[in-house]
Amino acid sequence: MANLQQLPCLVLCMETRMIKSVSDSLVFEGLGPMPIMGKVSLFAEPFADGGMLGWFTNSVVVASFIALLILWAARKATKNAQRVPTGFQNFFEFLIEFLYSQVENIVGKKLAPKCFPLLATIFVYVALSNWFGLLPGIGTVGFSSEPTTALTLPNTLENKDIHVTPLLRPPTADLNLTLGMALVFMMVWSYLTIREVGVWGFLVHTFGPKGDLSVWMRRLIFPVFLFVGVIEMISIALRPVSLSLRLFGNIFAGENLLHTMSTIADAYNLPAFVTFIASVLAPLPIFFLELLVGGLQAVVFSLLCAVYIQLSTTHDEEAGH
16 A cells, blocks of 8 residues: 555756656555656757757657658648549548538538638647657657756655656647647637628627517626626637647646656666566556547547637627517
């Protein structure tokens, strides 16, 4: 049984920019202390400190590769398109038709051609980014730096950590990318909304009374709908935050969990071959869980984007009654 006198909590070491779990260990009867220290950097790390290449991080490398991979796949499927598709063209057209039907069911036939390119790209890009982080070497192969100053907390042991910078990092485990996608979507959402219903139509849809009401009833409950409209505007302003943090949090948590499970056997001073086998087998259940989570998060992100477009572009037919 675990000794509950040592309960873990998460802290951020600003010197190493690592999420760390303390206390340093949970004590199991008969097994001794088991470290539970996570070592996945909270931030994407540049290959050069400052300067003009400060933006070139390990997540930018993978993000660029995935973007080029999608462009290559689209070019390959359409370069020599056949009337009766076969092979990769057949799969590509099946994917596009399936995604288009899903978008059309949500936003309607009129808006589907306008927003489908963005929504389909978001889904494919997010799914590939999430699953790419599960490939061997992503987040695990890199170079180390000198030991940093120890993180010391009351009632914990002093630990000297070697900071390891991975050569590659999943793009969706970088808040910069998830926030960037959310902001781009909000700009497209604003354009589609204003083009479809106009500024005045959007304000009426947000703040105006809903339903077939008499004139005196509309005036009576107008303050209520005005208050609800203010709350809705705050909700719209926070959408980029919720979209980006939801995706980032799930993928980053998965990276930490996989790292913890792959190093969980290091605490027991077991033979090297046993530790190696444990580092391969222990993460397997989490690996398959992350496959599911990666696809689910791509669906959630793109589905919420489609729903936001549908909600803001729906004409209130009863507004003028």
